[in-house]
Amino acid sequence: MNTVLQVISAAAALASVVLGIWLGRKWAPPGSRVNAKPVLWGMTAAAAVLLGLGAYLGLVWAPPEREMGEVYRIIYVHVPAMWMSMLALTINFVCCVTYLFKTSWKTDALAESTGEVGLVFGAYGLVLGSIWGKPTWGTYWDWDPRLTAMAIMLVTYVAYMALRRFVEDPEKRAVWSSVVGIISGVNMPIVWFSVKWWRSLHQVQSTPKTVDPDMTLALRVNAWAALILLTLFLLHRYRIALATREAEVALPEALPTDAPGPHSSRTSEVA
Amino acid sequence: MSTALYLSTLLAQVGSGRLQGGWEYIWASYAIAWGSLSLYALSLWIRRPKADAASKE
Amino acid sequence: MKPGRPISLLKTAGVLLAKDLLIEWRTRARLNALVFFALSTLLLFSFAVGPDTKVLARNAGGYLWLALLFASVLALGESFRVEQENLTLDGLRLAPADARAIFLSKAVGNTLLLTGLGLLLIPVMVALYGVQVAMGVRPFVTTLVLGCMAISAPGTVYSAIASNARARDVLLPLLLFPLIIPALLAAAKATSLVLQGDPMNQLPSWFGLLTGFNLIYWGLGFVLFPRVIED
Numbered sequence: 276m277n278t279v280l281q282v283i284s285a286a287a288a289l290a291s292v293v294l295g296i297w298l299g300r301k302w303a304p305p306g307s308r309v310n311a312k313p314v315l316w317g318m319t320a321a322a323a324v325l326l327g328l329g330a331y332l333g334l335v336w337a338p339p340e341r342e343m344g345e346v347y348r349i350i351y352v353h354v355p356a357m358w359m360s361m362l363a364l365t366i367n368f369v370c371c372v373t374y375l376f377k378t379s380w381k382t383d384a385l386a387e388s389t390g391e392v393g394l395v396f397g398a399y400g401l402v403l404g405s406i407w408g409k410p411t412w413g414t415y416w417d418w419d420p421r422l423t424a425m426a427i428m429l430v431t432y433v434a435y436m437a438l439r440r441f442v443e444d445p446e447k448r449a450v451w452s453s454v455v456g457i458i459s460g461v462n463m464p465i466v467w468f469s470v471k472w473w474r475s476l477h478q479v480q481s482t483p484k485t486v487d488p489d490m491t492l493a494l495r496v497n498a499w500a501a502l503i504l505l506t507l508f509l510l511h512r513y514r515i516a517l518a519t520r521e522a523e524v525a526l527p528e529a530l531p532t533d534a535p536g537p538h539s540s541r542t543s544e545v546a
Numbered sequence: 547m548s549t550a551l552y553l554s555t556l557l558a559q560v561g562s563g564r565l566q567g568g569w570e571y572i573w574a575s576y577a578i579a580w581g582s583l584s585l586y587a588l589s590l591w592i593r594r595p596k597a598d599a600a601s602k603e
Numbered sequence: 604m605k606p607g608r609p610i611s612l613l614k615t616a617g618v619l620l621a622k623d624l625l626i627e628w629r630t631r632a633r634l635n636a637l638v639f640f641a642l643s644t645l646l647l648f649s650f651a652v653g654p655d656t657k658v659l660a661r662n663a664g665g666y667l668w669l670a671l672l673f674a675s676v677l678a679l680g681e682s683f684r685v686e687q688e689n690l691t692l693d694g695l696r697l698a699p700a701d702a703r704a705i706f707l708s709k710a711v712g713n714t715l716l717l718t719g720l721g722l723l724l725i726p727v728m729v730a731l732y733g734v735q736v737a738m739g740v741r742p743f744v745t746t747l748v749l750g751c752m753a754i755s756a757p758g759t760v761y762s763a764i765a766s767n768a769r770a771r772d773v774l775l776p777l778l779l780f781p782l783i784i785p786a787l788l789a790a791a792k793a794t795s796l797v798l799q800g801d802p803m804n805q806l807p808s809w810f811g812l813l814t815g816f817n818l819i820y821w822g823l824g825f826v827l828f829p830r831v832i833e834d
Contacts, residue, residue: 305595330576334572334576344567344568345567345568345569345572346568346571346572348572349571349572349575352575352576352579353575353579356579375827375830392586395582395583395586398582399578399579399582399583402578403575403578403579406571406574406575406578407571407575409571410568410571427781427784430780430781431781431782433777434774434777434778434781437774437777438764438768438774438778441768441769441770441771441774442767442768442769443769447767450830450831450833451764451768451831453830454760454764454827454830454831455761455764455778457823457827458757458760458782458820458823458827459782461819461823462782462785465785465815465816465819466784466785468785468812469784469785469788469789469812470785470788472808472812473788473792504583508586508587508590511590511594512590514594514595515590515593515594515595518595
């Protein structure tokens with residue numbers, strides 16, 4: 276029973292990711308004629324079913340934890356949110372690096388969408404983490420290295436999104452936000468180690484991290500559900516970003532040709 | 547008297563080594579999680595490209 | 604950008620640095636304002652915390668770096684505004700100066716400025732907070748230089764970006780502050796160790812962190828800066 280559930284949820288999530296990538300290529304660009312409705316509804320339904328199943332497994336089916344009792348059930352929403360946030364921001368980093376090597380509006384649009392969606396998942400995941408801290412450690416904020424590093428990361432990406440808001444010229448915005456995205460991405464491991472170090476020189480915070488094998492199923496189902504949600508969000512946000520880009524650039528052929536190139540823009544600027 | 551009772555239950559909890567209750571934290575967490583996810587979905591729906599509606603009509 | 608030989612790159616950077624320093628010297632009033640801004644920040648910390656000398660002395664490292672950080676935002680913001688007002692950057696690009704030389708000169712210039720500011724702040728800290736430099740001047744200056752370098756490299760890249768964006772006065776600190784938290788952490792820790800003595804010999808590990816941070820961001824800035832000011 277367990278394995279069947281695991282296989283089904285994993286298959287649904289991976290299929291959604293594949294479909295999401297396909298829709299991102301075919302349906303998301305403006306003026307697309309692809310009828311995406313059935314697939315989108317199917318993915319949304321899969322996400323809803325898996326979310327409901329995950330909630331049931333997490334809230335009812337899974338046994339209480341040895342030390343933390345019922346409260347640990349927060350991890351079923353907290354941990355997937357953090358994972359999805361990390362995943363989205365990792366894609367963002369890859370997009371930023373890629374953009375500087377090969378200029379493309381699509382990469383820029385994907386960077387924008389991953390930044391924003393990663394921020395959403397990270398923000399509520401962080402709030403849940405601090406709520407979890409209240410019953411287990413006694414305070415909402417205990418300067419736990421993991422949460423602290425995550426909080427710094429979120430502020431960094433809030434700044435990234437703010438930069439995107441504050442630059443009107445789409446080409447400059449794309450280049451600059453790529454630079455900022457790379458610097459921010461590189462900063463993450465440094466923040467993590469420095470915060471961990473900073474804390475460990477004070478005192479060692481023993482975080483009870485005993486995830487029972489019985490509980491992994493519930494966690495996995497929830498994580499797969501979150502992955503489908505992430506795919507859906509990214510897909511829709513990417514479509515919005517592409518449409519915005521087309522409206523900004525206002526040249527019909529600027530979008531499909533993937534490489535306006537920094538050189539052509541430079542000559543036009545100088546001339 | 548009541549404080550003594552409270553203290554004894556507290557001590558019993560410490561003895562059993564497991565946090566009791568705390569469902570309010572769980573409900574709050576689930577509400578925040580699902581609330582923010584649906585709010586974000588709503589914001590995506592509001593921001594959907596307008597050309598979409600035109601091409602469908 | 605031309606892949607010039609390292610020597611010509613350094614020479615260009617030196618010329619640009621001399622130009623920047625000359626401008627700084629000619630606009631001394633701005634420099635003085637910066638110094639007094641940092642001084643008044645230090646003064647304000649003692650009012651905010653209260654006249655408890657022990658608390659002040661214990662946290663002096665953190666206060667010093669916060670004062671330097673706030674001053675650095677002003678200094679960094681100015682460093683590209685000067686170029687914009689005179690359209691120097693366009694001239695430099697047409698020259699054609701290697702963009703990496705511009706980065707090096709700006710970052711080194713900011714480091715020098717901040718280090719000088721930090722050196723000016725020590726006597727004030729000694730007077731206001733009652734600290735003594737337990738480990739001598741040499742580790743203190745090392746901390747100061749490493750920390751100022753850590754602020755300057757990402758700060759130069761970000762101020763080049765922010766100076767061309769809307770709401771640039773908000774954008775620069777918003778971008779810079781979360782980024783340099785590791786460096787701030789290490790510099791403040793190292794400074795308080797230098798001021799209060801280091802019985803457990805933790806100083807080298809914080810220096811290591813600062814050095815690593817500097818290597819990464821000076822390298823990244825060197826590589827990425829040309830993309831920031833192109834077109």
